[in-house]
Amino acid sequence: MVRAMEEYLRPGIPTTPFCPGCGHGILLGLILRAIHESSIDMREMLFVSGIGCAAWIPSPHFDADTLHTTHGRAIAFATGAKLYNPKLRVMVISGDGDLSSIGGNHLIHAARRDIDLKVICANNMIYGMTGGQVAATTPQGSITSTTPFGNPERPFDLCRLVEGAGGRYVARYSVTQPLTLMECIKKSLSCEGFSFIEVISPCITHFGSKNLLESAPKIIQWAMEKCIPREEAEGLSREELEGKIVTGEWGNVEASRG
């Protein structure tokens, strides 16, 4: 299995740049496995990313066309490429800050247009590459480089945001649920229209270290405890849902949930 995946990786790129304990490496593997299991030729794929740790998942590791763009604009670049060459299967892989904060406008408009992009948002709940500043996805109360007394703001619920904007297939799972996540990526690959997968991939270096989750097992345990399935969440009160991460599938076309 390990050797079989090598053909998806660009030759000559030695290692990933991700910190030990980071979930992005798991996600990198899951995306390639989903492509492999969907029997998609990498020559049909275009991977577009913005700026930040997650933007380095495809570029330069994936042996396919890749477009590593400016901060926040990956979806807009991808829109141009997809419209001009609809044969390209276009996947956008970027972080939460990139896609939902600086690039939030492009995200909601692409969902509204229902343009056929497969967006994978690696949500580490913080600005990792720049040194751990608060993000629009940081849980309330968390300590970050720019919220030394705790984050006073509420985070975005990205899936509900994208669903509200018209996203066709929307899902959220954590890197601690790899098989489910891979199935979601496969669904997104076969979905025609705008799809959005939020992948909880906690940042051990910046989020973990400041919030008493300073080892990989601890932060993985934290993610597993935080995540509850959508069906279970539907029976809980607002107070009970406080601080939980609801996983599952959403979207605007029933069939796409299949």
Added chain:
Amino acid sequence: MGWKRVKASLPPGRYYFSGNEAVAEGAITAGCRFYAGYPITPSSEIMERMARRLGEIGGIFIQMEDEIGSIAAVIGASWAGAKAITATSGPGFSLMMENIGYAAFTETPCVIVDIQRAGPATGQATRVGSGDIMQAKWGSHGDYEIIALSPWSVQEMYDQTIQAFNLAERYRVPTFILGDEAVGHLRENLEVKRWSRVFDRKKSKGRTPFDSKNPREIPPMPAFGEGERILVTGSTHDGMGIRRTDDPDVHARLVRRINEKILLNKGDIIDTERFFIDDAVVAVLCYGFTARSSLSAIKELREEGYKVGLMRLKTLWPFPHKQVAGLSERVKSIFIPEMNRGQVAGEAMKSSRCEVVSFCQTNGEIIPPEVIRKQLMRLV
């Protein structure tokens, strides 16, 4: 690939068009099949005509959510193989700057039309100005070269749009048409010829897309979907596009190359036009709509026996320093009227060896011939 002869977008003949409409037709003749933009006065007629025309001929048109997204979509489409264009005005031009730097650094051909209005800020949205000349060159961070053209007529809005695509494709560089409200909304005759020369970007399978041995040479540009597994990044990259963000030699080489590929080809890029220069004692150096007022003033003064001439800059960037230096050796004074605070005058002073007199008007109005005439009378 390379030069070819194509039929015009319209049947040959004479058309009564606005400058903005002429840009749209020039783009289609040049082979442009992608437009992404956001509405802004006084450029919107370009977008409106492109929406209809691209729909008729099977091109792609999209109205994006803002100008940042518009230029991003244009760059994405260009890498997918398109000849792509966007049009805007000052505020939108400002928003595009980061991605313009990205296009320069990734050597992405694209055409950006800036129909300049009276700035700064929102300024006078429906009035004329030419305050974006320096921004076109220096608006994004870091050191890079671009090409900028300056049309003075509806005919030139059409011709220079074709030329802008040819330059963008040949040199793999963002190319600007620095029009202004007056030339954008001007309505006059446009002569559409049956045939035009257009240049299509060069491709070469497996060749390095971001480096060349000869600094004058432009590397070939593959497109997404051709199996070339292209790596495009706005980070410092080697010839194959691999990030090298801690290698001083790779960075120095790349920055030098994206600048030199334009500067070493200046001779092919720069175009100027001269009127009554041979025996002139005073010369007007001008561009854009102001060149019309200037020529009108010069013709009048010539009839009265004054030795005045005119040099019109059809190319603003790379700046025609050699031509300005040559002019400055023939005349006593160079007079530069502009609808800004002396942006070209400042640049011209770098190469001029005679007196440079800058005349600035920033009131949202064109500079009338009589004003230029009055100013010139003081110099002759």
